[in-house]
Amino acid sequence: MNKPLVLIVDDEPDIRELLEITLNRMDIQTCCAENIAGGKTLLQQKSFDLCLTDMQLPDGNGLELVDFIQALPDPIPVAVITAHGSIESAILAMKKGAFDFVSKPVDLSTLRQLVNNALKLFNTEGAVAKERRPRHMLLGESLVMQEIRAKIDKLARSQAPVYISGESGSGKELVARLIHQQSSRSDRAFVAINCGAIPHELMESEFFGHKKGSFTGAVSDKKGLFQAAQGGTLFLDEVADLPLPLQVKLLRAIQEKKIRPVGDQQEIPVDIRLLSATHRNLSDMVQDGSFRQDLYYRINVIDLHVPPLRDRPDDIPVLVDHILAKLTGAGKQDRPSLSPSALSALRHYYFPGNVRELENILERALALYDGNIIEIDDLSLPKAVRGGTKAPEYDETAGSLEEHLERIEKQALTLALEANKWDKAAAAEQLGLSFRSLRYRLKQFDMDS
Template structure:
């Protein structure tokens, strides 16, 4: 029986008997259940109340289950969807999983398998905050279903309500600017400007003018008055990206602006009040930079009222298929391609890649494969090409063990110039056993001697139990 705090599941099926059976089974498993008979009714229900999971039949009147999933993904990117169908074909399953559906089961379904799949999906998610179930527009650009990202977003939503300065930490390409935009959208300043500047991309001579503005005649090329980015963001939010790259001299002036809440344009004798919420971001270790005298300690504490750290893409791998399909469908229109997803082995390659460039790198890879794809499902070869990796050879455990053993023996024989006694000693094996290993791997010690002379017949035979300890 369900409890008041039990997760809610939205079940969609046009078969009244199946809908009743699923509802009873899920209720008995401890879930709250909302049951509807069409995709349209499901979307209406989602507008009122967001569940933790959607369980839908594929064959529905009007809009089908895959179409319903696409709509859910646009409105609620982190909401997992499991599809059921009595028409279980491989192409349907491939398309469903390639498009980011969490699970796909065929009717008649196995009750234990279904409950396990539901438990897995709910474990990956985080319950929506009370009062916020109907509106996720503030974070619509951040596609994720990982629990780590959901926890980070919950903190970001909480921080957004205050006016505290926020320092975003994370590797390049991990999405710091997207998170800054989300914080702005969730804040009372959402209707005012959001302005972003990369402090490391603008030459030092121009950065001061860009930030604080200048008056006509302040320097040679100042042919007119220019409002700086602090003034442009007045009432809103200013993101100082890569703050760790800001020159020390400019750090002093920035600190003064933050303390006085006013800017003085170059060439002006008067300060102009500004009301700006500052979010800063960096991939650098600012503590190390402070220790080395490259970053001011007083500025650090002024900017670092609240710290939010973005995980790398490798730390949120469950988001990779979701992000890849999101980018693919977004880019398909740009390149005029009719692609529906990734082949399963291609999606597996994406999910297991190291991603040193994080989400930005993933987007670039998806853009390349989308531009080059000529099939409905992006193949493994295109993904490997975009990742610049050789063809992936998946070995069984036995094959991998055999390959390692042979390469290990070859290395020993090269190291010992073909001496079986020395190689066996390094391997911690007696010569008889070592000879058996060589024969098993079809290796001839004489071929590894420096003079390439083959072993004598006597030297090429395993020693007898009474053989001398040394072979030379």
Template sequence: MAAPRILVVDDEADLRELLEITLLKMGLDVDSAATLRQARALLDEHDYALVLTDMRLPDGLGLELVREVSAAGTGTPIAVITAYGSAENAVVALKAGAFDYISKPVALDALRVMVRSALKLLEAPPAPAGGAAPGSRMIGSSPAMAALRAQIGRLARSNAPISITGESGSGKELAAREIHALSSRASKPFVAVNCGAIPETLMEAEFFGYRKGAFTGAAEERDGFFQAANGGTLMLDEVADLPLPMQVKLLRAIQERRVRKIGATAEEPVDVRIISATHQDLARCVEQGRFRQDLFYRLNVIELALPPLRERLDDLPVLAATILARLAGPDQAALGPGVLEALRAYSFPGNIRELENVLERALAFANDGVIEVGDLSLKAARPVEGGGGGVQSAAATLPPSLTQPAPVPAQVQDTGQPPAALSAQLAGAAQLGPTGLPSNLPEYLNQVEREIIGRALQQTQFNRTQAAALLGISVRQLRYQIQKLEICAPDDHA
């Protein structure tokens, strides 16, 4: 089998010779060109596993070659050589479709790592239809998901930093894992870091590691996130929460691809692809001075926007089936009549994460594993539209028969009043403070719920099955609420 062929494009004869010798020692065939014209002629004659070009050439810019190779659709990765400190040029090249970049003076170990990473693209099996990786959790066949998977398939063939944006719960980490699984780095680690969960005083140690004795408590040497993800992918989740001092250190690590442990005197190289994610508007954070502009441009080379669940409602059946299979096992749970319609009518501000929570809660209340509409409890969670952002009142979500005090049924009157404990609960419900607002909101809401359930029980002569139907919930859910709220009532007659 013929060795992979590499094309080197650089007008500096000494550097071109150094690159040729290094690549030949790696067992590769090498062609070289000093101008754009020569490079284009060679590209017409041969197929290359990698093109490596300088940014400045006698008859034009290497950026032109990047765009031409990317537009050709052959899938040939192209990397650029940039001058030291020219981070802007590297970002422009990556946005134009470059696979990766390397800075002058060229570090041969970094060059070898980049070349091996590019060659792995040739060994990787083609992505399945739609770009979904085996075992992928990015499921769905809606147009939005098909377009997203196609974009992920293209991004997986690059080493460029990616910024994933989307609402909370829309699956940003799943998308990052999908990119990693389809990339040439799939066999290397994927490390996800929640930037908002790390104390500021520990950030440098967590990201870059430390040497033994570097500070009090450093009993042994420890690697950081960059070393742990070496060769693979490092995901910076909620990157907007990074404090400004840490942003400076992170920018240098990304640009130089080298990190220094706390207590060390020398930097060590790392080969990490950065994927950042946030639900915040990073551009607005830059305007407000909370996020460095240079780091923003470095991370936001390619932006991947995830659609919210309300824009891909066609995927609800397969999403619900997959979630239920994971929660209860195959053939152990099902959706009853009207459940999918109720889910489609809901806005899901928490997206897929909220859908998982809704189904998990509903499954706990379901009878024989069949989820009914009443088990979903969506009405209390639905946000109010046009209400100025206020909280919807409890009465607005109740059946009309329960919004006004109900008379005690005749049969109950004949046999006496409701149980004394229940009467006391109803009498003390919904007490407000002197300001007209509850002094203890959770307890106030519990009292309101006690009163509503108590009215339903009285209206149905304490038949829990009928009371549950009146409230639009399952009997199991009603029993759970009675126990939770410590409502004293006779056993149901069902």
């Protein structure tokens, strides 16, 4: 097999020599340029597998080279080398399509891991990557779902942190898993954690691990989530629930790519791809001071919004068929189907709990229906929906869009509570929400009494 060929662009001879020696010892060939013009010339003359470029070059900024490579017919992974503390430059580079970054002074173990990840991605694209395409996992042919699948394809070719926004139950964790499965890290661990489910006093130990005897009850060394995800992907769901003290430590871990277990004197290098999600509005939380602005910009390098189910009603039939197949384990000929009126009711339902709520509705319907057809009365939907009423239309004279959406959400909460005789746990299940999320919403709308 031909050896990989890497382009190194840096104006410092010592750095070029260090990178060349390191990569040559990895059985990788190298070519060097000392400025942007030389790098562009070599890119047009040779076929490279990876480019490593400094940000500050004599004839311009390394971002210009990132843009140039992204515009090539077959763009290659490009990683930027930044001065220590210039995290803003690294973030901008990844927004433009850079694969990853490494800070000066260059840590050689971090560099080797970055190069291996990039080359693995380059070698697995094509036939292998196509087998992992999300078409059969992220269902729906609506325009928004086609756009999300295309964006997942693109994001899988980067190491940039991705912030996945969307309502509860809309499929944010599924999107995160698909980004991981299509990436160069697919053969390593995908570690998902709900930040709201960890007691605050245990968070630092859960994230970074601890040493034996570091606190009462620490009877042995324990690895944290960062170490468990080493070489793979760490997904922080409901990242908005992180307390401010841990936000500071998380920011440092992301920027320095190192962690310090509780009770340890030494920092440990970690190599993870960070994905995060929440149903809350992080920008509003930054404004009110409950979420750090620097952490927000660090995890929100790329924003991927997952639309609510009500915005893609044409996808409901294929989702229904998939969920029924999963719940019954039956073939297409043997599993039940929905009557036209039942399917119409689902298409017109507001779905505050999104796809998770659709699954709950169909699971209950399977316990109630007779014969081979699920009728509208078998669906646990509010009476207004069973009667064919659509979600309220937006009236421009009725206030802002935010006020309009609040009225719709209040109506959905009220209908669910009434349908379940004010049993909050049952209402939360019907809406596809956790009990904690339901209580948060009720308190937010002054409905908790």
